[in-house]
Amino acid sequence: MSARLIIASNRIALPGAPKPGGLAVALADALAERGGGIWFGWSGEVVERETRGVRLFAEGLVEYAVADLTPEEYEGYYLGYSNRALWPVFHYRVDLAHFDEADFAAYEHVNRRFARLLVQFTRPDDVVWVHDYHLMLMGQEMRASGWDGRMGFFLHIPFPAPEIFSALPQHQRLARGLCSYDLIGFQTNRDTANFRRYLIENAGAVVEDARTLRVFDRSVRIETFSIGIDPDEFAELAESREGRAAAERLGKITENRALVIGVDRMDYSKGLPQRMEAFGRVLDDHVELRGDVSFVQIAPPSREAVDAYQMLREQLDQLAGRINADYADLDWMPIRYLARSYGRGSLAGLYRLARVGLVTPLMDGMNLVAKEFIAAQHPDDPGALVLSEFAGAAEQLPAAILVNPHDIAAMADAIFRALSMPIEERRERWQSLIANVREQDIAWWRRAFLASLDDTQT
Numbered sequence: 107m108s109a110r111l112i113i114a115s116n117r118i119a120l121p122g123a124p125k126p127g128g129l130a131v132a133l134a135d136a137l138a139e140r141g142g143g144i145w146f147g148w149s150g151e152v153v154e155r156e157t158r159g160v161r162l163f164a165e166g167l168v169e170y171a172v173a174d175l176t177p178e179e180y181e182g183y184y185l186g187y188s189n190r191a192l193w194p195v196f197h198y199r200v201d202l203a204h205f206d207e208a209d210f211a212a213y214e215h216v217n218r219r220f221a222r223l224l225v226q227f228t229r230p231d232d233v234v235w236v237h238d239y240h241l242m243l244m245g246q247e248m249r250a251s252g253w254d255g256r257m258g259f260f261l262h263i264p265f266p267a268p269e270i271f272s273a274l275p276q277h278q279r280l281a282r283g284l285c286s287y288d289l290i291g292f293q294t295n296r297d298t299a300n301f302r303r304y305l306i307e308n309a310g311a312v313v314e315d316a317r318t319l320r321v322f323d324r325s326v327r328i329e330t331f332s333i334g335i336d337p338d339e340f341a342e343l344a345e346s347r348e349g350r351a352a353a354e355r356l357g358k359i360t361e362n363r364a365l366v367i368g369v370d371r372m373d374y375s376k377g378l379p380q381r382m383e384a385f386g387r388v389l390d391d392h393v394e395l396r397g398d399v400s401f402v403q404i405a406p407p408s409r410e411a412v413d414a415y416q417m418l419r420e421q422l423d424q425l426a427g428r429i430n431a432d433y434a435d436l437d438w439m440p441i442r443y444l445a446r447s448y449g450r451g452s453l454a455g456l457y458r459l460a461r462v463g464l465v466t467p468l469m470d471g472m473n474l475v476a477k478e479f480i481a482a483q484h485p486d487d488p489g490a491l492v493l494s495e496f497a498g499a500a501e502q503l504p505a506a507i508l509v510n511p512h513d514i515a516a517m518a519d520a521i522f523r524a525l526s527m528p529i530e531e532r533r534e535r536w537q538s539l540i541a542n543v544r545e546q547d548i549a550w551w552r553r554a555f556l557a558s559l560d561d562t563q564t
């Protein structure tokens with residue numbers, strides 16, 4: 107029997123609550139497949155007084171252990187260091203980053219508190235898998251609390267070029283902390299290469315073998331595991347009652363107009379203003395398309411307590427308003443901009459209805475929407491995908507129409523090309539895209555990561 111698995115992530119999908127996405131399902135499955143385990147993380151609640159311990163829930167073979175944050179921890183660890191410093195820097199937006207020693211102290215404090223809480227639950231032969239940028243220092247703190255078993259970390263967002271990472275005042279402490287893990291997984295080869303180069307140039311790392319560096323007196327394995335989705339789930343959702351109902355509602359309004367769709371958390375990394383401008387440019391350049399094509403952008407607001415997100419919201423409201431005012435007619439609205447969320451089934455139905463999917467982040471770890479869009483298409487009449495070359499997914503999906511999201515004219519051309527793509531070419535490209543989405547799906551991802559972690563030397 108393989109060792110028991112312990113997962114730590116900032117947010118947890120609690121039993122009973124609908125699983126917010128494929129990742130939550132994948133991690134719960136990973137735990138079940140290992141014959142049980144523990145999933146530890148923040149409860150999502152902010153309470154005045156620091157609650158000492160964790161609350162436990164069980165579902166089948168999986169135990170959930172959650173801890174609350176105090177308002178100060180929420181502010182410093184979550185909003186502050188995680189989302190005002192790490193998120194922008196890792197997405198190449200040093201201009202938006204806010205460096206505050208007190209935020210870092212809160213980040214360290216929560217990582218330490220979580221580590222101490224979790225260590226109490228570990229048994230010597232357990233395997234620990236920590237997720238994402240909120241918890242980069244948790245491994246080091248677990249080591250400090252006496253844990254010396256196997257421990258892996260997966261970063262869901264990009265790892266930037268060393269010159270960008272070094273802008274973080276605490277880059278050395280973060281890098282050293284990360285190297286407490288036995289395995290560090292990244293989304294793409296680009297990220298893996300960036301982290302290796304950082305360690306070689308700044309921490310005197312020595313290459314041990316193709317995937318292992320000797321650094322800070324340890325051997326650390328650094329490898330790429332591109333996250334995927336469950337493609338069958340999205341194909342089924344597209345045909346589900348919810349999926350068909352959503353497609354029918356939108357289809358009634360867009361009638362036989364070609365539909366272009368975007369679905370993104372409202373985040374400045376997603377390139378939403380550039381995308382709207384590019385769509386406006388298509389209407390500028392192609393008089394014949396006016397009245398004939400609709401762009402639906404679903405953009406649920408996210409991290410609204412952070413300034414940069416409030417500014418983005420205003421910018422998008424303005425831009426969509428302006429383009430609509432310029433081009434709309436009595437019976438046609440060019441952009442349907444929806445700052446709200448929809449159920450996964452509805453999303454799948456809308457993906458299928460669309461002729462073109464626009465996934466044009468300025469920088470993105472992977473981007474699951476690209477894969478969901480592909481999985482939801484009908485094989486006989488699939489839509490075309492316009493994909494940013496800066497999305498991690500571009501490494502795996504060369505059959506998409508790849509674009510530079512900073513180049514508005516090129517994006518407008520790509521949208522036009524996608525709208526006019528003959529059905530044979532759409533089918534051919536889709537066959538190649540879906541083959542990849544199927545091959546490196548979510549089950550492949552978690553198994554590959556855990557197999558590599560099981561195989562590290564301790």
Ligand code: GDG
Pocket residue numbers: 126127128129262263333369370371404406446447448449450453470471472473474475476478
């Ligand atoms: C991070 C990394 C990496 C979106 N709107 C709604 C909704 N969504 C769902 C999508 C998709 C998920 O949220 C978004 O995933 P992405 O991968 O596109 O982007 P991030 O949220 O930034 O995720 C990213 C990912 O982690 C996994 O490692 O790929 O690079 O940034 O599943 O469908 N879901 C529902 N309603 C919505 O309105 N239900």
